Amino acid sequence: MPAVLKHPAVQIGAAAVLGIAFGLIVGEWALNLKFVGDIFIRLIQMAIVPLVMSSVIVATGSMSGAGTGKIAARTFAWMLGFSVVAAVIAWGLSNVIRPGGGLTLTGGEVDQELVDSAAPTSGWQDTLLNFVSTNVFNAMSSAAMIPIIVFSLIFGIALRNYVVATRKDMVFTFLEQVQQIVLLMIQIVMKIAPIGVFCLLAAATGDIGFAVVTSALKYLGTTALGVVIILALFVVVVTLRTGLNPLLLPGKLAEQTAIAVTTTSSAVTYPTVLKTAIERVGVAQKVSNFTLSIGLTMGSYGAVLNYMIVIMFLAQSGGMTLNVGQIVLGMGLAILLNMGTITVPGGFPVVAMFLATSLGLPIEAIGILIAVDWFTGILRTFLNVNGDTFVAMLVAEPDEIDKDVYYGNKAVVAEEIDAAELEKSFAKADLAD
Incomplete structure (x- = not known):
């Protein structure tokens, strides 16, 4: 078998195309395959509770007091600010384009207890009260x-x-160790992802027809448009704050952009991003080192955008209308996933299932999202990587950006990085891609 065919994204993509074609050919008979796809979804679903618990506890338990000071304050402020902007833009675009609105999927929902737990309460006090369980084992049993x-x-x-x-x-x-074992479980489950995606999309296509394809394209289009809007906002804010010529930015960011979209990995792109910020943009070494290393795990604006679109897509696919509290909670979860407060390793299928379970959303359309995740991964990484560079420019004070370097009148050399020190950050960054 050629090496390219062994890549999971290629296998899932091929399975998606074949599943859609099979569903269009055989029609409603393809619904007989749905149970196989449901088994795949349930195998992921059963790992969510132990994975989230162990991941959040380990992430919180390993926190230290490092990273204080003015640079840290500015970094966190800009990252949080643009994360909120990304979530709001995703919500707005999803309401206008309605990527999941063409679907009429009503099956494959989460247990009724989960839907009830996400139902509107009598007030915001009750909503906050329900954030705290009187019995954590009951919360675990109902997810x-x-x-x-x-x-x-x-x-x-x-x-x-x-x-x-x-x-x-x-x-x-x-x-x-529990976290690592559950991750291994998910890796084992993901080996049958092509089969699961084939059956899910065959059943969905056999049920509702070509709307599966148009919905997937609208989902990708919504994400791409969001990336363009956020990137444009970054350029405007950077130009206003620094006074630098924005027309030079495309050439300066070209190399890291090429690496990002071809590898879909912020970790692989990081050394180039660091060199670009220092040697081509002129951001001071101390600012670049801190801001870009933090950005690996907390600057995933493409992920925030994508996660919020996923929430809206799943709600629309099941004909659900989210209330204000659920929308704010969804934005909060998307931002917290990005900021590292909630760490859900395991890749996009696990994140999508986590978001659906947290908000009581229908899960049947997740197969469509998994099928095109390689493309959304390109968009996420593109924005994550370039967003980090823009934030480094925003964090830097006027005397911390060398304009001679920016305009090509002076050459500087970035210090070499120690990749071993950033190994955990690299792993978390790739999960957001």
Whole structure:
């Protein structure tokens, strides 16, 4: 078998095309294959609770007090600000374009208990009250994700304090191992992803026809348009703050953009991004080192945009209308996933399932999203990588951007990076891509 055919994205893409073609040919008979796709979805779904719990606890328990100061404050402010902008733009575009509106999928929903848990309450006080469970085991059994996350955050903080006070890290090590084992489970499940995607799309196409294809294209188009809008906003804000000529930016960012879209990996692109910021844009080394390393795990604006579009797509595919509280919660989850407060390793299928479960959304259309995720991965990485460079320019004070370097009148050389120190950040960055 040629090496290219062994790539998971190629296999899933081929399975998606074949599934759509099969569904169009055989029609409603393809619904007989739906149970196979449902098994694939359930195999991912069953790992969500242990994965989220262990990941959030480990992420919280390993936090340190590093990264304070003015540069850190400016970095977090700009990253959070543009993350909010990305979520709002995604919501607005999804309402205008309605990428999931052409579907009439009503089956394959999550358990009724999950839908009930996401139903409107009598007020915002009750909504906040329901974020805290009186029994975490009940929350785990019904996959009520918000109470689980709250419990895990508090547990992680307590665990961190315990380890610092006693120097005993046996529980922390155990939970790290649980996280790795669940990740291995998901890797095993993803080996049958092409079969699952084929059956899901064959059944969906056999049921509703060519609308599957048009919905996938609208989903990709919504994401692409969002990327263009956010990129344009970045350029405008950078130009206003720095006074630099924006017409020079495409040439300066060309190399890192080419690497980003061909590898769909922020980690692989990081050394080039760092060199570009220092040697071609003129951002000071200390600003670039800090801001771009933080941006690896917290500057995934393409991910925030995509996650919010996923939420709206799934809601629209099931004919659901999200209330204000659910929309704000969805934006919050998308931003928290990006900012590293909630860490859900395992790739896009796990993230999509996490978001659907957290908000009680129908899950049947997830197969469509998985099928085209390679393309959305290109868009996410493109915005993630270039967004980090723009944020580094925004974080830098006027005297921390060398205009002679920017305009090509002076040459500087960036310091070499230690890739081993950023290994965990690289792994998290690729999950957001």
